[in-house]
Amino acid sequence: xxxxxxxxxxxxxxxxxxxxxxxVKTYEVGRGFFAPPGLVRAVxxxxxxxxxxxxxxxxxxxxxxxxxxxxxxxxxxxxxxxRLAIDGVDVTGVAGARLKALRRSVQMVFQxxxxxxxxxxxxxxxxxEPLIVNTDxxxxxxxxxxxxxxxxxxxxxxxAERYPHMxxxxxxxxxxxxxxxxxxxxxxxxDEPVSALDVSVRAQVLNLLADxxxxxxxxxxxxxxDLSVVRHIADDVMVMYLGGVVEQAPKAALFADxxxxxxxxxxxxxxxxxxxxxxxxxxxxxxxxxPFAPPPGCAFNPRCPLAIERCRAEKPMLHHGEDGxxxxxxxxx
Amino acid sequence: xxxxxxxxxxxxxxxxxxxxFRAVDGVSLTVEPxxxxxxxxxxxxxxxxxxxxxxxxxxxxxxxxADRLAFEGANLMGIxxxxxxxxxxKDIAMIFQEPMSSLNPCFTVxxxxxxxxxTHLGLGRAARRARAIELLDLVGIPSPESRLAAFPHQLxxxxxxxxxxxxxxxxxxxxxxxxxxxxxxxVTIQAQILELLVRLxxxxxxxxxxxxxxxxxxxxxxxRVVVQYAGRQVEEADTAALFRDPHHPYTAALLAALPERAxxxxxxxxxxxxxxxxDRLDGCLFAPRCDVATDLCSRVEPTRAGADLGRALCHTPxxxxxxxxxxxxxxxxx
Numbered sequence: 001x002x003x004x005x006x007x008x009x010x011x012x013x014x015x016x017x018x019x020x021x022x023x024v025k026t027y028e029v030g031r032g033f034f035a036p037p038g039l040v041r042a043v044x045x046x047x048x049x050x051x052x053x054x055x056x057x058x059x060x061x062x063x064x065x066x067x068x069x070x071x072x073x074x075x076x077x078x079x080x081x082x083r084l085a086i087d088g089v090d091v092t093g094v095a096g097a098r099l100k101a102l103r104r105s106v107q108m109v110f111q112x113x114x115x116x117x118x119x120x121x122x123x124x125x126x127x128x129e130p131l132i133v134n135t136d137x138x139x140x141x142x143x144x145x146x147x148x149x150x151x152x153x154x155x156x157x158x159x160a161e162r163y164p165h166m167x168x169x170x171x172x173x174x175x176x177x178x179x180x181x182x183x184x185x186x187x188x189x190x191d192e193p194v195s196a197l198d199v200s201v202r203a204q205v206l207n208l209l210a211d212x213x214x215x216x217x218x219x220x221x222x223x224x225x226d227l228s229v230v231r232h233i234a235d236d237v238m239v240m241y242l243g244g245v246v247e248q249a250p251k252a253a254l255f256a257d258x259x260x261x262x263x264x265x266x267x268x269x270x271x272x273x274x275x276x277x278x279x280x281x282x283x284x285x286x287x288x289x290x291p292f293a294p295p296p297g298c299a300f301n302p303r304c305p306l307a308i309e310r311c312r313a314e315k316p317m318l319h320h321g322e323d324g325x326x327x328x329x330x331x332x333x
Numbered sequence: 334x335x336x337x338x339x340x341x342x343x344x345x346x347x348x349x350x351x352x353x354f355r356a357v358d359g360v361s362l363t364v365e366p367x368x369x370x371x372x373x374x375x376x377x378x379x380x381x382x383x384x385x386x387x388x389x390x391x392x393x394x395x396x397x398x399a400d401r402l403a404f405e406g407a408n409l410m411g412i413x414x415x416x417x418x419x420x421x422x423k424d425i426a427m428i429f430q431e432p433m434s435s436l437n438p439c440f441t442v443x444x445x446x447x448x449x450x451x452t453h454l455g456l457g458r459a460a461r462r463a464r465a466i467e468l469l470d471l472v473g474i475p476s477p478e479s480r481l482a483a484f485p486h487q488l489x490x491x492x493x494x495x496x497x498x499x500x501x502x503x504x505x506x507x508x509x510x511x512x513x514x515x516x517x518x519x520v521t522i523q524a525q526i527l528e529l530l531v532r533l534x535x536x537x538x539x540x541x542x543x544x545x546x547x548x549x550x551x552x553x554x555x556x557r558v559v560v561q562y563a564g565r566q567v568e569e570a571d572t573a574a575l576f577r578d579p580h581h582p583y584t585a586a587l588l589a590a591l592p593e594r595a596x597x598x599x600x601x602x603x604x605x606x607x608x609x610x611x612d613r614l615d616g617c618l619f620a621p622r623c624d625v626a627t628d629l630c631s632r633v634e635p636t637r638a639g640a641d642l643g644r645a646l647c648h649t650p651x652x653x654x655x656x657x658x659x660x661x662x663x664x665x666x667x
Contacts, residue, residue: 061519062490168606169376198375199546200622203590203602210598225519228549232592232600269524271549273591275573283528284521287489 015088017105017186017219018050018073023082025068029292040291042068044243045082052186053213055220057234057251059227059266063288065243067191070223074108074189075099087186104134107180111192113172117164123150123175124160130182145182152215153178153208170201174208181216189221194229206233227270231255236324239263242291242299245318249325259325259332262300298330306331336508336540337364337387337425340401344379344386347394355613356395357383358564364508364540369531371543371555371572373587377607379564380544384510388427389417405507423453426501430513432493436485442469442496443481449503468499472529491522498529505537512544527554548591552576560584563608563618570643580643580650582623617647625649625656 025043043065050056060066071077072084075091084091091102107130110116117126127146131137137145147157153174164172173193180188193209194202206229213220224230230237231251238248239262247260258264265282284303289295295302301311310330318328327333344357357379364370374380386397387409402409404420429435437445446468447461456464462481469477472495485493494514501509511530515523531554534541543555551558551572558575560568560583568581579585588594589601605622614620620630627649635648638659642650649656 061521170606198607199548199587200375200590200603201606203592203600204604206592207599207602227520228591228593232595265521269520271523271527271547271553272593273548273552273576273588275552275576277552281524281528283524285525287491287522 060240374561378561426506
């Protein structure tokens with residue numbers, strides 16, 4: 001296996017490869033024949049920056065908009081509003097050949113490796129497809145690159161001519177990661193990449209992701225609901241609730257001293273594999289409110305144990321604190 | 334008297350090629366009243382199949398055999414389906430992983446809860462309605478009267494699981510089997526559901542068998558743990574003891590592979606994968622992935638160690654992390 005000196009040399013950890021400013025995504029949803037369509041604000045104004053070799057974890061429950069954010073960053077869905085720059089190039093409003101060229105720098109790995117691989121194509125064909133679509137590399141070179149990438153994700157050359165059904169979940173996720181890497185992207189959006197895997201295999205894939213990040217100087221956007229995985233792999237953590245960011249901080253700071261009541265509840269609700277640990281669990285009552293009718297004021301106020309009158313009336317802004325921490329809570333200001 | 338006794342339970346499935354695949358191999362388990370026992374294992378470990386065998390819910394291609402399978406002293410093996418139905422759903426109930434697909438989309442919540450009540454308790458219409466409201470209230474569903482007429486698609490995942498639990502506890506079962514009850518749910522909802530299950534145990538004197546793959550859930554909920562690997566039971570111990578000093582190398586490796594226990598960027602992953610149908614070995618099934626395996630392990634199937642060693646299915650169970658030759662080891666050359 002040869003290392004990637006080129007990718008490593010290009011890497012410059014200071015300039016961000018991904019910059020988003022106030023991204024918004026709204027969906028129009030039909031609510032029956034006679035009712036006017038409703039607007040779902042899936043993502044309500046999110047800003048972030050990401051440098052090479054860094055991992056930004058996006059955490060939240062289902063319905064928090066974390067996957068929608070991931071899909072916008074991966075250029076799968078255009079944002080309704082806001083600005084998105086990849087590698088310094090503004091991608092909002094870009095279309096056609098330029099968009100296609102930009103897409104090569106961002107790739108995505110999906111949650112379910114049973115659904116994300118074409119069952120009728122061999123692994124080699126799956127890996128070569130991004131090259132056929134996006135480059136004019138010849139067949140021999142394509143084949144060589146596919147086999148090389150297969151080796152880098154820990155699979156053997158004889159696997160190349162097999163079909164997805166012949167692989168286990170962990171192996172399939174390796175293949176999905178290999179496919180994402182074929183175009184040598186700078187950013188990979190990983191949408192719950194290890195949620196469908198067993199514990200023993202999950203550790204293997206997390207290790208692989210850590211190795212590949214160093215080797216290819218990748219920036220990861222790691223969308224997950226599993227805080228124990230996030231704590232292991234992330235550099236920065238962004239906590240989302242109902243389409244908005246409630247807290248963002250470097251990993252160590254967030255886990256040591258969560259400022260937002262929702263982050264605290266999320267941390268305390270995560271089961272820890274230590275029976276002796278003292279439990280002071282904050283059990284949230286209720287569930288995520290409907291995105292059709294978000295509550296007035298802070299989106300979290302109906303479930304918040306600390307909510308005061310102001311929370312029900314005024315929406316808290318994202319407050320910039322020390323060490324790159326940001327919190328959207330009246331009480332944390 | 335033990336509530337549920339299982340001795341040497343085996344489940345074989347007929348495969349399309351005409352052979353038999355052993356999904357559960359010699360599982361033994363006793364559950365005492367009011368106890369919370371957890372069965373942990375990865376996919377393919379046979380944890381769900383073993384409990385489905387107890388419930389009699391396996392398809393016709395399955396062949397179940399056991400030295401003993403008894404509930405409250407009454408034999409469950411070889412009884413007629415009608416006799417089994419009198420127990421299952423009444424004294425033993427089960428909830429499943431996917432609450433959304435476990436409820437019938439065509440009937441209201443109230444009707445589905447009422448079904449068990451009329452079958453097992455013969456309650457009339459008004460009594461069923463009153464009991465259904467009481468149950469929904471018990472599992473923490475707000476305004477239960479209005480929810481009776483709701484269809485499953487109108488409920489969120491957490492609500493559906495609460496309804497499933499309400500159905501399962503409708504006849505006040507003595508044993509509730511929960512098969513990955515929170516895997517499909519968010520962590521804040523998971524915490525609510527686990528809290529509810531433990532509260533029901535306390536209030537209703539119900540024993541709980543919790544099938545899960547999540548070591549965190551085990552640590553916070555269970556009193557006793559059974560670890561399964563590839564259809565075999567590899568270790569059984571009290572929760573605190575298991576996490577403090579795991580005796581089977583698989584348990585130890587599983588705990589070490591948890592991200593929250595990691596100290597370095599690289600996790601101590603278990604190499605390889607769970608053996609499938611075609612790569613069953615003569616010796617210990619975990620031997621190819623075990624880092625303390627010897628030549629003996631790949632040739633001779635290990636016997637079960639004593640209770641002090643967590644009944645570990647291993648030739649050299651770990652003691653304080655070190656493989657130790659068992660005192661009861663017979664004359665097999667190491």
